[in-house]
């Protein structure tokens with residue numbers, strides 16, 4: 113990430129760390145709130161299914177948070193190894209403005225757009241072939 117000044121690197125690193133800490137805080141808070149709420153539920157309304165749904169919520173939350181935290185940690189690792197700031201597809205510079213807006217970005221804007229177009233193309237193709245099967 114030679115193209116980034118030390119100041120820019122520090123700023124991006126601080127932003128990543130801040131995001132990660134905030135996510136960890138929110139995750140902990142949400143889970144403890146859910147536990148508290150469960151304690152407030154009158155005992156006669158507690159059944160297995162509500163316990164189950166609570167478990168699912170927690171699980172889902174952890175998955176989402178885990179995913180985001182994982183992304184941030186991967187980015188922080190790339191900061192350490194010096195790979196940070198370069199596109200995973202074309203090795204081009206992602207650019208400071210884009211990184212500042214999205215510190216976990218792994219693709220440059222061109223590759224990102226291409227990826228999105230490809231995804232959209234796949235989705236459209238799927239819809240078209242579904243339609244064909246439907247009207248056979």
Ligand SMILES: [Zn+2]
Nearest residue numbers: 199202220223
């Ligand atoms: Zn690229």
